[in-house]
Structure formats: structure tokens, C-alpha cells
Amino acid sequence: MRVINGRVWKVGDSISTDLLSPGAYAYAPLEVRRQHVLETVHPRFAREARPGDVLVAGRNFGCGSSRESAPENLKALGIAAVVAESFARIFLRNAIAIGLVAVTCPGIGAIVEEGDPLDLDLEAFSVTNVRTGASLPVHPLSSEMREILEHGGILAVLKALGSRSR
Amino acid sequence: MPAARAASARFMHLHQPNTAGDGLSGPAVPLQDITKDQTERSDGTRFCIMNLHPGGHRLGMTMAEKILARASGRANVRPGEHVTAAVDLALTHDIFAADLFDLLSDSGFTCPWDASKVVVVLDHLVPAPTVVAATVHRRIREHVRRMGIVHFYDAGAGICHQLLPERGHVRPGMLIVGTDSHTTTHGALGAAGTGIGTSEMAYVLATGRLWFRVPETVRFILHGRLRRPVAAKDVVLSIAGRFGADVAQYRAIEFAGPGVAELTVAGRLSVSNMAVEIGAKFGFFPADAKTATYLQARTGAVVAPFGPDPDATYAATHEIDLDALAPQVALPHTVDNVRPVSEVAGIAVDQAFIGSCTNGRLEDLEQAAEILRGRHISTGTRLVVVPASAEILREAERCGVLATLVDAGAIILPPGCGPCFGGHQGLLGPGERCIGTHNRNFQGRMGSPEAEIYLGSPATVAVSALFGRITDPRRVLVA
Ligand code: SF4
Numbered sequence: 001m002r003v004i005n006g007r008v009w010k011v012g013d014s015i016s017t018d019l020l021s022p023g024a025y026a027y028a029p030l031e032v033r034r035q036h037v038l039e040t041v042h043p044r045f046a047r048e049a050r051p052g053d054v055l056v057a058g059r060n061f062g063c064g065s066s067r068e069s070a071p072e073n074l075k076a077l078g079i080a081a082v083v084a085e086s087f088a089r090i091f092l093r094n095a096i097a098i099g100l101v102a103v104t105c106p107g108i109g110a111i112v113e114e115g116d117p118l119d120l121d122l123e124a125f126s127v128t129n130v131r132t133g134a135s136l137p138v139h140p141l142s143s144e145m146r147e148i149l150e151h152g153g154i155l156a157v158l159k160a161l162g163s164r165s166r
Numbered sequence: 167m168p169a170a171r172a173a174s175a176r177f178m179h180l181h182q183p184n185t186a187g188d189g190l191s192g193p194a195v196p197l198q199d200i201t202k203d204q205t206e207r208s209d210g211t212r213f214c215i216m217n218l219h220p221g222g223h224r225l226g227m228t229m230a231e232k233i234l235a236r237a238s239g240r241a242n243v244r245p246g247e248h249v250t251a252a253v254d255l256a257l258t259h260d261i262f263a264a265d266l267f268d269l270l271s272d273s274g275f276t277c278p279w280d281a282s283k284v285v286v287v288l289d290h291l292v293p294a295p296t297v298v299a300a301t302v303h304r305r306i307r308e309h310v311r312r313m314g315i316v317h318f319y320d321a322g323a324g325i326c327h328q329l330l331p332e333r334g335h336v337r338p339g340m341l342i343v344g345t346d347s348h349t350t351t352h353g354a355l356g357a358a359g360t361g362i363g364t365s366e367m368a369y370v371l372a373t374g375r376l377w378f379r380v381p382e383t384v385r386f387i388l389h390g391r392l393r394r395p396v397a398a399k400d401v402v403l404s405i406a407g408r409f410g411a412d413v414a415q416y417r418a419i420e421f422a423g424p425g426v427a428e429l430t431v432a433g434r435l436s437v438s439n440m441a442v443e444i445g446a447k448f449g450f451f452p453a454d455a456k457t458a459t460y461l462q463a464r465t466g467a468v469v470a471p472f473g474p475d476p477d478a479t480y481a482a483t484h485e486i487d488l489d490a491l492a493p494q495v496a497l498p499h500t501v502d503n504v505r506p507v508s509e510v511a512g513i514a515v516d517q518a519f520i521g522s523c524t525n526g527r528l529e530d531l532e533q534a535a536e537i538l539r540g541r542h543i544s545t546g547t548r549l550v551v552v553p554a555s556a557e558i559l560r561e562a563e564r565c566g567v568l569a570t571l572v573d574a575g576a577i578i579l580p581p582g583c584g585p586c587f588g589g590h591q592g593l594l595g596p597g598e599r600c601i602g603t604h605n606r607n608f609q610g611r612m613g614s615p616e617a618e619i620y621l622g623s624p625a626t627v628a629v630s631a632l633f634g635r636i637t638d639p640r641r642v643l644v645a
Contacts (some may be wrong), residue, residue, distance in 0.1 A: 014411060014500050016608040023588035023611065026261055026291075027298045040615040060412045060445065064608060065587070066347045068363035089447055090347055091417050092422070094363035141250055144377045154365050155273060156370055162274020 003121050004080045004101065005130070006054035008080050009045055010114040013058035017091065020062065020070035033069055034076040036076065051078025054118050056108055058084065062091020071095040071102070081120050083127060083138065096145045099153035103127075104139040111136060175495060187424045192295045196238045196253035197339055215270055217494035223326040226477030228383040229450045230308075230418035238378075239508045245382040245481070253283070253370050255335060257344035259326050260288040262364045264302045266345065267309035269368040277313045278372035281454040285317040286310055289327055291310065292321035295590040307568040324555025324581040327351040327439060327523035330418065332555055334465035338453035338472035341639045343370055348523050348605065350441040353419075353463065356453030356472045381447045382481035383418040383474075388425025390489035395625035398433030401486065402440040403494035403621065407504025409484065415445035417481060424450060431460040432527040432557065439524045440605050443501040470474035493639055495601070496621040499609040507626055507638045515620070517600040518631035519612075520545070521552030521579070525603035525624050528558050528567075535567040537642050538574035544634030549576040550592040551583035574632075594619075600632050 019040055025033045037046045055074065061084035062070055071094050074082065080100035085108060096100035103120065105127055112118060117130040121137070128135040141149070148154050225242050229234065235243045237251035256278070258266055263286055270278070278284045286306065294300035301322065310318045318331050327348050330336050338356030342349060345367045352359030362376070370376050386405060392398070405413075419441050421434075429437070434451045441449020451457070452473030461469045493507040520526070520534050531553060536628070543549045551571050553559040559581050562568045572578060576591075585592035586604045593613030594600050600612060600619050607619035625639035632642070 002278065014605075017610075018588070018606070018608040022615075024613075027296075027302060041609055059417070061222045061410060063443075063445070064347065064606060066345055066349075066361040066363055068365060086412060086415055088412075088445060090361045090363065090442075093366060097363055097365040097369075140381070144248060155269060155371050158273040158275075158369050161372065 003119060004054065004121070005117065005119050006052045006080045007050070008054055008056050008112050008114055008116045009042070010048060010056045010109070010112065011042055011058065013085075014060045015041070015057055016061055017062055017067050017070040019068050021073050026067075028033040030072065030076050032074035034073045037073045037077060041058055043100050046077060049077045049079060052080050053078065054120065055079050055082045056084070056112050056118070057082060058109055059086045061085075061087050062095075064145070066090045068094045068096070068098060071100045075100045083118070083120060085109060096148050097154040099149060101149060103141065105136055107136050170540045172487075177607070194239050197236075197337065225378060226475035226479065227385070228418065228432060228474045228478040228480070229356065229420055229452070230358060230381055230383055230448050230474070231384045231478070232474070233266060233339055233341055234295045234378055234380050236339065243380045245380050247380045248377055248378050249380060250375050251341055251374050253343050254340040255285065255342040256370050257285045257287070257326055257330060257342065257349060258345065258367060259286070259290055259346060260292070260303060260306060261290045262345040262367070262575055263350055264305040264309065266364045266367055267306070267313065270371050273368060273372060276371040278315070278371040280589035281314040281375075282316050284371065285319070285326070285330065285335055286315055287319045287323065287326035288321045289319075289325045289582045291589050292580065294321070307338050321582070321640055322556060322580055324557070325523045325526065325583055326464075327435075328554040331355060331435065331460075332462070332464065334555055337465070337467070338451060338457065338463065338469060343367065343376065345642070347442045348439050350446060350449040351435055351439040351523060352432065352451040352502050353441060354438035354451050355457055356450060358448045358450075360447050363473050368593065379416070381416055383478070384414050385420045385422055385480045385483045387423035387483060388421060389423055389485060389487050390425055391428040392488050392491065395493050395623070395643040396493055397438045397533070397623040397625060398429055399623035400491055400494045401488065402443075403488065403496055403504050404491060404609065404612060406440070406444050406496065407500040409444065409493065411443060411500060411502040412445045414441065417446060418448040418450065419444070419446045420450045422429055422451075422452065425486070427456070428488065430529060431456055432529045436524050440501070443605055467575040474599065493608060494625050495626060495636060497608055498618040498620065501605070501607060501621065505634065508636045509621075510636050511638055513620075513636045514599065514634060515547055515601045515630055515636060516598040517548045517550065517592065517594065518627050519550045519552075519592065519602035519604065520624055520627050521550070521554065522602070523554060523583075525606040526552055526554030528557065529570065530560050530603060530624040531558070531562050531567050532565075535570040537625060537628040537639065538576075539570050541574055541632055545577040547634040548583060548592070548633055549574070549631040550579060551576045552579040553581050585612055599628050601636060605628050623625065
């Protein structure tokens with residue numbers, strides 16, 4: 001597919017969907033919701049994240065609810081990819097479904113610090129810390145996931161079906 | 167746009183399940199065949215005769231494998247394979263339904279693939295606490311009418327994960343997707359229930375199908391029986407504490423062993439509800455005689471037993487001794503931060519909450535009433551009780567449970583999610599502490615991020631309300 005190069009933001013284990021998209025803003029518009037991403041655990045993140053940045057997370061990232069606003073808020077901040085030790089299942093599906101790159105990389109936390117430049121190679125399925133040269137493999141994405149990502153999300157796929165069936 | 171055409175070509179087979187040119191999917195086998203199509207062995211166990219290797223050599227399958235094989239029209243599936251499966255039931259609720267139906271329309275589809283297989287529930291913000299919520303509810307009602315959706319439960323009917331079993335929508339062997347992570351609840355009745363997001367649900371509503379990775383299964387074998395007031399909730403909390411919140415990441419869970427028969431259907435629903443809290447995609451109990459009795463009363467249908475093949479393969483098997491279990495509490499801010507209640511007893515609580523799709527059922531309210539009968543909760547502690555459905559509310563009223571709780575000082579809220587997810591009705595202020603029977607204690611889940619949430623069984627929560635401090639329920643109720 002392609003290589004993503006971005007500056008790293010780092011969070012720990014068990015970042016829940018309540019932290020990524022607090023229930024109190026369930027019906028709030030995206031511009032409001034994205035201002036509150038991770039505000040409890042990393043207040044600078046939503047204010048200072050720049051388009052193209054990469055979020056590096058610990059285990060069980062996105063645990064909790066099925067709210068798609070969790071990956072959507074990250075995408076709205078311009079986050080290019082989430083690289084985590086492991087993901088909660090629904091978050092991973094949702095991220096791919098809305099066209100946000102999310103890859104599993106055991107050991108990632110040990111090779112990057114916040115602010116490091118990171119290369120994520122989605123052809124070779126590897127990450128490299130450009131500052132230190134440390135590199136790790138990431139779990140390959142399934143063909144369905146790649147297909148959906150390549151089209152920018154499952155709704156693009158669906159729209160193509162919808163226009164065909166008309 | 168060539169890219170979009172490529173996508174539609176690739177995903178087109180979802181529209182044409184009978185022309186399985188992709189080699190992935192064939193016609194889905196009707197649901198009844200998976201539960202009827204069973205043969206009894208001489209030892210009394212049953213196996214599913216569909217489950218034959220092309221050469222006639224039978225491969226043992228787990229419950230997840232059987233259901234995904236049946237729903238994707240395959241004789242066998244193995245963990246790690248990807249299949250495109252036909253969905254038997256699609257559930258959505260007021261937080262996502264309006265946007266979901268908009269996405270469906272925007273994608274060029276005017277109605278779901280099968281309007282009779284969709285259930286829409288208004289349960290999260292009911293009755294509407296704000297004008298925005300009221301407006302969203304109106305939009306949902308209009309969509310439901312326009313799309314001809316048959317199964318619609320308006321505000322006050324109850325929580326979706328209670329209504330699905332209670333109103334007879336669930337049968338063993340079904341593949342159920344919901345725009346709610348606790349859709350795993352329906353595994354208690356032998357159905358493969360799992361949560362998905364709104365974009366994927368739009369895809370399901372348009373096509374009736376979705377891709378799935380066949381999960382490995384982790385098995386928990388239950389031995390012995392629970393010693394009251396130890397409850398099903400304590401079983402799942404102790405599993406989360408012992409094995410961690412990601413022990414079943416991307417995996418299915420099956421509960422098995424002699425202890426299963428000891429659990430009530432309500433208890434199983436509590437456990438399967440929280441399967442997602444340890445990462446699980448599905449949280450199964452086998453469908454047994456208790457399941458059949460429950461479902462016969464709800465659906466009028468005779469339900470055959472349904473479970474895994476005895477020679478199915480598991481990623482891991484863990485043994486759980488129910489006899490040795492003590493009441494458990496999850497401490498802030500993760501569900502796997504679990505201790506026996508005795509180790510945290512004495513922590514003061516401002517609010518106690520009995521309700522949610524985990525523990526808002528009649529037996530949960532009865533357990534609380536048994537503790538609070540003739541007593542009053544501690545001054546300075548609020549007790550919020552939310553029956554999970556109108557039927558439960560009515561029953562609790564009929565048998566005197568409601569009056570007992572009101573006399574003890576409880577605030578009774580209308581059937582629905584109540585304060586569970588921090589939307590309304592009993593939110594926590596900064597520095598406040600709540601102990602609840604719900605399923606999540608994440609930071610900021612019930613109001614202020616500076617509040618603390620503890621999770622326990624209905625007995626533990628009721629007795630903690632009584633003393634205003636986290637308390638071991640065995641102090642009041644001895645088995
Ligand atoms: S009761 Fe709580 S966990 Fe259950 S569906 Fe409602 S908000 Fe979600």
C-alpha cells in the first residue's frame with residue numbers, strides 16, 4: 001500500500017472508548033468531540049496533534065463500547081495511523097471500517113518515545129523509529145481490511161454497491 | 167472511479183450468496199438446521215451432522231465455528247479463516263440508529279435487506295433528557311416507519327440486551343450483530359452475538375452479510391455451585407481479575423462443565439454480557455434444558471440443545487471452582503482490577519447503582535430487596551435502581567420487591583440504561599465514588615473523570631448502600 005511517516009504521540013494500556021469519545025458528547029458534532037479525545041489522560045494531545053501524526057498505544061487499545069466516534073475522533077484530528085501492542089476487537093474493525101490505519105505491533109512501546117519520527121510501511125508490514133533505527137514487524141492486515149482501507153472505508157464500498165443496484 | 171468499481175466487484179458476492187465464485191461463501195444454511203440437525207451418541211452427547219469434512223471425516227467444531235460455518239454456507243471453518251456470513255438479526259439503539267439509517271440512505275439503500283431481521287430500541291437516553299436527544303429519537307421513529315422496520319421498542323420498554331431474549335428474538339445458533347459491544351450477552355442462549363460499529367452495520371443493513379475472522383475459542387470449565395450470596399457476576403469479575411481484560415482478545419469464550427447447569431439464565435446473561443470486558447467476540451453458554459425452558463416460554467418454540475462438538479479444539483482451557491468463589495469487586499478504572507470484596511471493605515460510597523444490561527433483572531432486584539427488606543440505606547448514600555425492562559418493573563411491583571426498595575430509600579428510574587454510560591440520571595460529581603452492578607468502571611464513564619466507579623454483584627452493591635461503605639454481602643446474608 002504505502003509508507004506513513006509521522007510524529008509519535010504515546011499512551012499506555014487499556015485506553016477505553018470512553019477516554020477516546022466520552023459518553024457525555026455522544027450527540028455532539030465531530031468538531032466538538034475531537035477536542036475531547038484523551039483529555040483525561042493526555043490533555044495536550046487533542047490541542048497539539050497535527051495531521052499526519054501517529055498514535056502509539058499499549059495493550060487493549062480502544063476497549064469498551066462499539067462507538068465509531070472513537071476512531072472517527074482520531075481521524076478528525078488528522079492521526080494517520082494507530083500502532084498498538086494490541087487492540088480491542090471492535091475498535092480495530094471500526095478503525096478499518098472508517099479508513100483509519102490501525103496495526104498491531106507487539107513491543108512497539110519499548111522502541112519509541114513521544115515525539116519520535118516513525119515510519120510505518122504497509123507493504124512490508126514493519127515500523128521503524130527513524131531517530132534510533134529500531135525496527136519491528138507489524139501484524140499484516142487481512143485482504144478484506146486492506147481492500148476497505150484502500151477505498152477509504154466500508155461506506156465507499158457500500159456506495160459503489162448502492163449505485164450499482166440502482 | 168475505477169477504485170470503487172474494483173471494490174464493488176470484490177464485495178459483489180455479498181449480494182449474490184448463491185453464486186459463491188469467490189470460494190469464500192456458499193448459501194447460508196437456514197438457522198433451524200443447525201439446532202435440529204443433531205444426532206445423539208450412545209453416551210447421550212449430541213453432535214451436529216452438518217459438520218462433515220468433504221471426505222466424510224468429521225472435524226470437531228466449537229460453537230463459534232459451527233455458527234460461522236452454517237452462516238457462510240461452509241461445511242467446516244477453522245480459526246484464522248475469514249468468511250462472509252449471513253446475519254440472522256441486527257440490533258441498534260438510540261445512540262447510533264439515526265446516524266446509521268442516514269448512512270444507509272446516503273449509500274443508496276432505502277430499506278434494510280430484511281426489515282423483519284432488524285431490532286431498534288430506544289434505551290440509552292430515555293425518556294429524552296435534552297432537546298437534542300428528543301430530536302434524535304424523532305428522527306429514529308421516522309426512519310423506522312419509513313423503512314418498514316417491524317421490531318421497534320420505544321422509550322420505556324427496556325434495555326436492548328434484555329428485550330432481545332425477553333421478547334423472543336434470540337435462538338441458539340443465531341448470528342447476531344449489534345451496534346453495541348454488549349451484544350455478546352446473547353451468547354448466554356447459545357447465539358453468536360457481537361458488537362460492530364455504525365459503518366459496518368450500514369453494510370449489514372444493506373447486504374445482510376459481513377466478513378468475520380473465525381475466532382479461536384477459550385474454554386472456561388465451571389465446577390461446583392455458587393454459594394449465595396456469591397453470584398454469577400462474581401464469576402465473571404473473578405475471571406477478569408485472574409486472567410486480565412485481554413485474555414479473550416479476538417477470541418470466543420465458551421463456558422462448559424457441570425457448573426453451567428447451576429447458573430440461571432439471568433446469571434448466564436450477566437456473564438455473557440461481560441465477556442466483551444475480557445476482549446471476547448462471543449461469550450457462549452451451551453443451550454441446555456434451562457435455555458429451552460426459558461425460550462419456550464418466550465417464543466413458544468421447542469428448542470433443541472446446542473453446543474460444541476466434544477472433540478472441538480480450544481486455544482486454552484481454564485478450570486473455575488464455583489464453590490471456592492468469594493464476592494468480588496472491580497476497582498477503578500479497569501474491569502480487570504479485581505479484588506475479593508473483603509480486601510476493599512470499608513471504602514465509603516456516595517452512590518450505589520443496581521441496574522444495566524448486566525444486572526437489572528428480576529433476580530438481581532430480588533436479591534437487593536432481600537438484603538434491604540425492613541432496613542434503610544445509609545444517610546449520605548444514594549441508591550439508584552433501574553429495572554432492565556418494563557416487564558421486570560411490572561414483576562418487581564407485583565411481588566413487592568419495588569415497594570421494599572422504595573421503603574429502603576431507593577430512587578427507582580424508568581427501564582433503560584439509566585446512568586450506566588454517563589448520559590443522564592445519576593451522574594457522579596468530581597471526587598464522588600459509586601459502586602454499581604454494571605459492566606464498566608472506565609474513567610469518566612458515569613460523569614466526572616474525577617469520580618471513581620467500583621463494580622460488584624447486586625448483593626454487594628445493596629449491602630454497600632446499606633452501610634454507606636463497600637461491604638461483604640456475607641455480613642448480612644449467610645448461605
Ligand atoms: S445498560 Fe449500560 S452497558 Fe448495557 S447497553 Fe445500556 S449503556 Fe450499554
